[in-house]
Amino acid sequence: MRRKRECKKVLTFLVDYFEGTLDEQISQRFELHILDCDECKKFVETYRKCVEVVKNFEVDIPEELEEKLYTFIKNVLKK
Amino acid sequence: MEEKELVERLKKGDDLAYREVIRRYGRKMFGLIFSMTKKRDETEEIMQEVFLKVIKHIKDFREDSLFSTWLFRITVNTTLSYMKKKKRKRESLISELKRDEEERIDFEDKEEKGTDETLETEERRKIVQTAIESLPQSYRIAIILKDIEGMPLTEVAKILKLSEGGTKVRLHRARLMLKKKLQPLVEKGKL
Numbered sequence A: 001m002r003r004k005r006e007c008k009k010v011l012t013f014l015v016d017y018f019e020g021t022l023d024e025q026i027s028q029r030f031e032l033h034i035l036d037c038d039e040c041k042k043f044v045e046t047y048r049k050c051v052e053v054v055k056n057f058e059v060d061i062p063e064e065l066e067e068k069l070y071t072f073i074k075n076v077l078k079k
Numbered sequence B: 001m002e003e004k005e006l007v008e009r010l011k012k013g014d015d016l017a018y019r020e021v022i023r024r025y026g027r028k029m030f031g032l033i034f035s036m037t038k039k040r041d042e043t044e045e046i047m048q049e050v051f052l053k054v055i056k057h058i059k060d061f062r063e064d065s066l067f068s069t070w071l072f073r074i075t076v077n078t079t080l081s082y083m084k085k086k087k088r089k090r091e092s093l094i095s096e097l098k099r100d101e102e103e104r105i106d107f108e109d110k111e112e113k114g115t116d117e118t119l120e121t122e123e124r125r126k127i128v129q130t131a132i133e134s135l136p137q138s139y140r141i142a143i144i145l146k147d148i149e150g151m152p153l154t155e156v157a158k159i160l161k162l163s164e165g166g167t168k169v170r171l172h173r174a175r176l177m178l179k180k181k182l183q184p185l186v187e188k189g190k191l
Helices: A002-021 A024-036 A038-055 A063-078 B003-011 B015-037 B039-062 B067-085 B088-113 B121-133 B136-147 B153-159 B162-189
Strands: none
Touching: A002 A024, A002 A038, A002 B162, A024 A038, A038 B121, A038 B136, A038 B162, A063 B015, A063 B039, B003 B015, B003 B067, B015 B039, B015 B067, B015 B136, B039 B067, B039 B088, B067 B136, B067 B153, B121 B136, B121 B162, B136 B153, B136 B162, B153 B162
8 A cells, every 4th residue: 555655756756856856755755665666667668668768759951942931030020 | 058048138129039049949949830730831820929928028027937948938838829720639539540540550560570680670660659649638748848848847846837736637637648558669669
């Protein structure tokens, strides 16, 4: 029961943990729990990987659009 | 060029400063708007509208936030009101639901194929894009600004007009949704 409560807490700390903004003491407790709980360890690892996959996702602006926008802005500024 | 100088030049109507804004933030703006409209022509139209607003209001920008925060707040608001005007919210929701279903099947297909090879870059990209696009709009914006564009949480909160706590909750829920969608492929090392 106590363990389940600890698992639930881990979830609420995830964003701060990955931001590096988690209080040091809580961070240590978080890491200790992860070492001790296979379920949370697996969860956090997949969570981290998914965040990494998304972080590597990039969208490119079509080159001609940059020029088109610049021409548009120049015309507006001239008015 | 420092941000302060950039803003001063924008206020003077220097077109080269605008070119710099396009160079620095154009890609992020395009990605953010496109993720909401999913239409290139509309994205272009909205980008023009955003720059019209920047030109019109830059003199009122008091520099009590970062210029990029101000710019992205305009970008988000302009996109949302554009979509509202076009009454596309409803249509988009219906198509999202349909796509969710197609996507579910698509993910299952990928699962069933079960080859040991990792997916091609383009295919991986498409899967991640579909997963991001399937998120509810507000979650999608949070993920794009924070995880893809790497903005600080405080800036994301200002753009979304949310508290930091509220932004964290939104980000966490969005990540959980993405995790649910991407997990099978991530676990198999295909992403």
